[in-house]
Structure formats: C-alpha cells, structure tokens
Amino acid sequence: MSSQTLHTGTGLPSGSTAEPPATRTPRRLPSASTVGRYAALAVAAALTLGPVLWTLSTSLRTPSESFNLPPSILPINPDVTAYQDVFKQINVGLLVLNSALVTGLIALGQMASATLAGYAFARLDFRGKNAIFSLVLATMMVPVQVTIVPVFMLIRGMGLSDTLLALILPAIPTAFGTFLMRQYFLGLPNDFAEAAALDGAGPWRIFRLVYVPLAVPGMAIVGILAFNFHWNEFFRPLILTISEQNFTLPLGLVTLQGNLGTGSISVVLAGVILSMLPALVVFIFGQRTLREGLTAGASK
DSSP: OOGGGOBOTTSSBTTOOOOOOOOOOOOOOOOHHHHHHHHHHHHHHHHHHHHHHHHHHHHTSOTTGGGOSSOOSSOSSOOOHHHHHHHHHSOHHHHHHHHHHHHHHHHHHHHHHHHHHHHHHHHOOOTTHHHHHHHHHHGGGSOHHHHHHHHHHHHHHTTOTTSTHHHHGGGSOOHHHHHHHHHHHHTSOSHHHHHHHHTTOOHHHHIIIIIHHHTHHHHHHHHHHHHHHHHTOOHHHHHHOOSGGGOOHHHHHHGGGOGGGOSOHHHHHHHHHHHHHHHHHHHHHHHHHHHHHHHTGGGO
C-alpha cells in the first residue's frame, strides 16, 4: 500500500482533521412581553369560550343536576335527553328553514345593496355625494328600537304584516356594509378601470366586469357579518311576526322556557347549542375569505 493511502490511527485519511462535536445551543426562555401576550390571549379565550363550554356542559346534565349547588364543571352523568326534548317540543325543521330563508336573503340583499352603494360613493361623482354619505353613516347611530314603530306601520301599509318579507325587506339596506364597501373600493387600483374605459366600456360594465370580481372578499365580509347578526336576531321577529309558522329559530327557543319559566334549563341550553351550529359552520367555511377580506386593504 502506497504512502498516499496511509491512514492515521484515528481512521481518518492523512491530512484531514477531525471536526469538534457540535455544541447544542441552549434554549432561550420567552421574554416577559411574550409571556404577557400569551397570558392576555389565554384570558380572552377563557372569557370568550367559557360561556359556550358552560352552555354545552349544562345541556348534557339532567334537569335535577342543573340546579346543584355548588355546580360541577362537567356533568356527572352526561345525558343527551335534552336534545331529544328540543325536537319534541318545537318544530326545529320549520324554524331552521325560516331562519335560513330570512338570513340568507338578507345576506344576499345586503351584499348587493352595499356593493352598489359603496361603488357609487367611492367611484362616481354626483352632487351632494359627501352629504348623502354622511347621512347614511348617521343612521348607524339610530337604534332599531327607535325605528321599529315606523317600520311596522310601513309594513302593515304594504300588506306584509306577519310575513317573512316583513323581516327581509327592511334589513336589506345597510349603512355599515355601505361604509365597508366604499372603503374597499377606494383601496382598489384605477388602472383596470382606465384601461376598460379606453376600450369603450361604460360605467355599468366597468363596475360589473372589473370592480365586482375584485370586491368579492369585501362582499363576503358583508355577507358573513349579516348572516351572523340576523341568524341570532330576536327583537324584530318578536315585533313583526305573530304566527308560529313564521317564527325564526330564536323565537322558537324562547318557547322552550315554558310557562313562567318552568321549563328545563337543560332543554333550553340544548336548543341554544343547536342554534349555534349553522353559524359555526358558516364561520368555519368563511373564515379564510373573511381573513383575506379584512387584510386586503393592508396589502394594497
């Protein structure tokens, strides 16, 4: 064997040096600010999810266990009888259908009206635009309890008393949705609209083919917020509907309390849990679009 192939005693080729063993970097402890942020998030999560988890826990208790003092955090003997009683005491299918119809049409109507109004206030020039927009924003400061009587008189004059349309039509105009879509349109670039105008496109065509596809995330925000709000709405359906066949889900859940509140609290809270599921599904499938829409303005 030639001298070029000689090995040292360590088993390495001649001329090579052994690398020192890698030293492990000690883990850094989180800073006080990081710990404080996580603690604040944990407290906020507990305050938000605590009532929901307590509602779920109580809905799985027996009626007698619901009034134990001190109450236990988890049910001693979990029981789903309360959920069965919900379907026995109220027509859940009809209530969900009414709520889905009312809420879905309101969400679509608000998306359309807010998009049209927001585009007009953001992109069109007409006399009194700023004054009219200020008036629209001023309506946000008027509570629904103040306007419910005039709205009821208009609905009765139109012959729509005790109908689902009485809940849908007054809720389609939205000041907040108009404001949100106006701000969204103001953040969109003008280049596409100018190019379309050079090609001979009119204002309506520019709106329909250029701006509406770009504004889909903003429209989704309006629709999701409208769905979550009107799915749980109680005051207007209580005033504008009389027949049980036109009740929405929140009104139906009230009947679970029984006469003078003698109903089972477990049954009531089981109905509340069931009413939360559709809104939860909408949020799960729409959270990506909602997040993209809320952050779109920052990326422009």
